[in-house]
Amino acid sequence: MTATIALLGQPNSGKSTVFNALTGLRQHVGNWPGKTVEKKEGTFLHDGKEYAVADLPGSYSLTANSDEEEITREFISSGKADVVCILADSSQLERSLFMMADYAGINVPSFLVLNMADVAEDQGKKIDAKALEDKLGIPVIQLSATENKKYDMFFEAMNRAIENKSLINISGLKTELEKIEGFTKLEELIPDGSIENYSALWLSAKAIENDRLVIDKLKNTLAPDVIKEVDGIRGAGGGAVSTGNSKFAWIDELLAGVLQKKDDQVKLGKLDRMYLSPVWGKPAVILTILFGLIGSFIPALPFMGLGQAIGGLKAPIAEALFSAGVSEILITVICNVVLQSFSYILQMLGFVFGVVLVFGLLEEVGVMARISYVFDNSMAKLGLQGKSVMPFLISFGCTMGGAAGTRVIDNWGQKVLTIALAWAVPCGAAWSVIPMLASLFFGPGAVLVIIAILLTMVLHMWITAKIFGRKLVKTGERYGMIMELPPYHKPKWGALFRYVLGRTKDTFFRVSKVVLLVCFLFWALSYSFVPGTDPILFKIGKVIEPVTKVFGMGWQLFMAFIASSVGKEGALGVISALFNDGSFYSAFSDAMSGAGVAADLNEVLLSNVTKPEALAFIFAITFNMPCVVALAATYQETASAKWTAKIAAYYTVGALVLSTIVYHIGLLIW
Amino acid sequence: MESNRMNRLIELLGDGHARTIRMLADELNTTESDVMRQIDYLEHIRVIRKVIGDGAPGNGCASGCGGSCGGSCNGCPSGGGNMCKSCMPDGGFKNMGQMWELVK
Numbered sequence: 024m025t026a027t028i029a030l031l032g033q034p035n036s037g038k039s040t041v042f043n044a045l046t047g048l049r050q051h052v053g054n055w056p057g058k059t060v061e062k063k064e065g066t067f068l069h070d071g072k073e074y075a076v077a078d079l080p081g082s083y084s085l086t087a088n089s090d091e092e093e094i095t096r097e098f099i100s101s102g103k104a105d106v107v108c109i110l111a112d113s114s115q116l117e118r119s120l121f122m123m124a125d126y127a128g129i130n131v132p133s134f135l136v137l138n139m140a141d142v143a144e145d146q147g148k149k150i151d152a153k154a155l156e157d158k159l160g161i162p163v164i165q166l167s168a169t170e171n172k173k174y175d176m177f178f179e180a181m182n183r184a185i186e187n188k189s190l191i192n193i194s195g196l197k198t199e200l201e202k203i204e205g206f207t208k209l210e211e212l213i214p215d216g217s218i219e220n221y222s223a224l225w226l227s228a229k230a231i232e233n234d235r236l237v238i239d240k241l242k243n244t245l246a247p248d249v250i251k252e253v254d255g256i257r258g259a260g261g262g263a264v265s266t267g268n269s270k271f272a273w274i275d276e277l278l279a280g281v282l283q284k285k286d287d288q289v290k291l292g293k294l295d296r297m298y299l300s301p302v303w304g305k306p307a308v309i310l311t312i313l314f315g316l317i318g319s320f321i322p323a324l325p326f327m328g329l330g331q332a333i334g335g336l337k338a339p340i341a342e343a344l345f346s347a348g349v350s351e352i353l354i355t356v357i358c359n360v361v362l363q364s365f366s367y368i369l370q371m372l373g374f375v376f377g378v379v380l381v382f383g384l385l386e387e388v389g390v391m392a393r394i395s396y397v398f399d400n401s402m403a404k405l406g407l408q409g410k411s412v413m414p415f416l417i418s419f420g421c422t423m424g425g426a427a428g429t430r431v432i433d434n435w436g437q438k439v440l441t442i443a444l445a446w447a448v449p450c451g452a453a454w455s456v457i458p459m460l461a462s463l464f465f466g467p468g469a470v471l472v473i474i475a476i477l478l479t480m481v482l483h484m485w486i487t488a489k490i491f492g493r494k495l496v497k498t499g500e501r502y503g504m505i506m507e508l509p510p511y512h513k514p515k516w517g518a519l520f521r522y523v524l525g526r527t528k529d530t531f532f533r534v535s536k537v538v539l540l541v542c543f544l545f546w547a548l549s550y551s552f553v554p555g556t557d558p559i560l561f562k563i564g565k566v567i568e569p570v571t572k573v574f575g576m577g578w579q580l581f582m583a584f585i586a587s588s589v590g591k592e593g594a595l596g597v598i599s600a601l602f603n604d605g606s607f608y609s610a611f612s613d614a615m616s617g618a619g620v621a622a623d624l625n626e627v628l629l630s631n632v633t634k635p636e637a638l639a640f641i642f643a644i645t646f647n648m649p650c651v652v653a654l655a656a657t658y659q660e661t662a663s664a665k666w667t668a669k670i671a672a673y674y675t676v677g678a679l680v681l682s683t684i685v686y687h688i689g690l691l692i693w
Numbered sequence: 694m695e696s697n698r699m700n701r702l703i704e705l706l707g708d709g710h711a712r713t714i715r716m717l718a719d720e721l722n723t724t725e726s727d728v729m730r731q732i733d734y735l736e737h738i739r740v741i742r743k744v745i746g747d748g749a750p751g752n753g754c755a756s757g758c759g760g761s762c763g764g765s766c767n768g769c770p771s772g773g774g775n776m777c778k779s780c781m782p783d784g785g786f787k788n789m790g791q792m793w794e795l796v797k
């Protein structure tokens with residue numbers, strides 16, 4: 024064998040392409056001894072001489088951070104390689120020359136191949152390889168490794184490096200490294216050859232970097248008092264950050280006059296000029312989200328139609344079952360629990376489908392990353408990331424959509440906190456109840472009630488962030504973020520729909536379990552199993568009324584409050600029936616079926632409910648648990664029954680505390 | 694180029710604000726490609742870590758604890774703030790760009 028060549032370079036520097044081009048079929052692949060890292064070796068003939076080639080594992084540098092880096096270092100320092108071919112990517116020399124800078128100081132001959140010359144040329148970059156060779160003192164060539172016919176320069180550089188035993192001129196690097204406090208002293212303490220094939224400069228740099236293998240070997244080589252002094256110096260040396268600074272500075276010095284390129288500052292496109300503007304960024308992002316929210320109703324419509332169709336099947340199915348002699352109790356379970364639940368679930372699922380589709384699309388085209396960036400600093404005040412703003416805005420339409428929207432938050436604690444705060448945002452169902460009740464009791468003053476609710480929402484979120492944030496978001500967890508915004512691109516519709524359908528299906532199965540369970544429970548509590556007797560819920564209501572009065576609600580309002588936990592739209596139907604001495608069960612069922620409110624509800628309410636009670640009730644249902652579907656979505660997203668229960672309990676108690684406060688304020692006013 | 698450029702970048706990250714690569718380049722009076730190589734290096738020496746990138750979950754819980762962290766990535770013995778499967782939707786994060794944060 025004439026010589027052994029080791030190919031050294033960062034991942035994607037083209038090592039494997041060079042290796043394959045040199046060896047063709049004369050190669051074999053295995054594993055490095057004791058490691059799971061792939062070992063590729065081979066041979067090639069040139070000018071009648073046979074050479075061996077080792078494709079060293081791709082690694083960022085030569086610091087002992089990984090198996091790949093340790094193997095690479097071990098191979099080079101063992102003297103198995105006669106020459107090392109260092110590969111760098113010509114299209115990003117400032118980055119990829121780092122391996123060469125980290126190699127400088129190892130006393131094994133080398134030459135530098137600036138690979139992917141064609142890509143660099145396409146980018147308008149001009150590289151003066153000869154000038155770089157003069158500065159480095161080793162052969163330097165440009166190559167497009169994929170072009171097999173252009174390897175003559177490679178062989179010529181390889182032979183020169185072997186013949187001249189060319190080592191990298193490290194004087195420039197030395198100058199930069201010696202700017203590090205104590206580095207010169209360290210070079211004196213660690214002489215050349217303390218470890219075979221490594222210079223004092225290389226070993227000193229690695230000592231500063233706290234390189235584990237170098238430190239261990241030096242401990243075996245140097246006297247204890249010297250090691251103590253070395254430890255003292257390297258502790259103050261600034262670590263790998265300072266040597267990294269020195270190496271990059273040296274690379275820049277090397278490339279001065281060698282690399283010519285166009286200005287690499289990318290101009291911002293029109294969209295980014297708007298989204299990233301300190302003035303227009305937030306309004307633009309809010310408008311984008313609002314349009315997205317409105318747009319999400321369109322794909323939801325077919326689901327809603329299907330849900331209503333299932334609800335419409337209740338009467339004919341009940342009739343058919345009755346004709347077939349099925350018992351009344353079973354008919355009501357099938358129709359008023361099972362069919363009704365699925366009707367409700369499908370209608371809500373439409374919204375989830377729409378939200379996931381529209382916001383998945385925004386993510387796919389690159390807008391979501393901008394939204395996240397624009398709100399990052401504002402959300403930081405609540406201990407959250409910028410991305411949290413989306414679930415909040417979605418929650419104005421549907422809290423379940425908001426909970427589902429937290430899937431873009433990667434930190435679990437922040438995700439749970441976001442959901443907890445999103446619950447404070449009144450959803451679409453709440454907005455269908457609040458204005459109606461507020462205008463009924465307070466006339467033009469309803470505007471003030473709505474403003475008070477919005478202000479309470481902000482206060483609620485702030486308090487909730489303080490309470491839950493302590494456990495969910497650790498102190499000091501919040502650091503500045505670097506964001507590489509993705510380029511805008513066309514969506515891949517197939518992948519997007521697969522994702523959306525997958526999420527919708529997943530949500531359907533999980534939510535169905537919870538909704539069926541809760542609906543069955545409410546049905547059972549409100550059903551008169553013994554004819555002529557009151558349902559359990561009625562009995563409970565009478566017993567607890569002394570307590571519910573403290574919250575500003577009679578037992579009927581309190582039952583409506585409980586019903587609002589299942590779905591806010593159910594609350595009005597419940598109070599309508601109860602104040603009319605109607606059946607709680609049928610009122611609840613009708614309300615959940617989407618039946619209208621009793622025609623005389625206004626009169627019923629005004630004659631039975633005082634203004635303070637009405638105000639207390641409005642606040643109670645607005646800030647109560649949003650609905651069982653939101654509860655199920657919360658469990659799905661947090662994957663924690665404990666935290667789902669905590670949030671639900673917090674909102675239930677919080678709503679009652681709020682209603683108590685509001686009721687007593689109301690008593691002072693009226 | 695300044696000789697302590699990466700120290701300045703780390704200092705900037707300590708203030709809690711989010712910045713794009715371009716903004717960092719402006720503040721550090723350098724180019725975006727220079728910032729990118731500093732990020733590469735700081736990630737390699739584990740001063741910063743990738744939070745989200747290329748649609749792939751982080752290399753924390755998923756491989757380290759097998760989800761035994763109960764969904765709490767902060768409690769993950771191997772991740773320490775990285776993402777685990779329960780924190781990441783399958784197929785999500787296709788185009789959120791890349792984000793890095795300081796390792797505590």
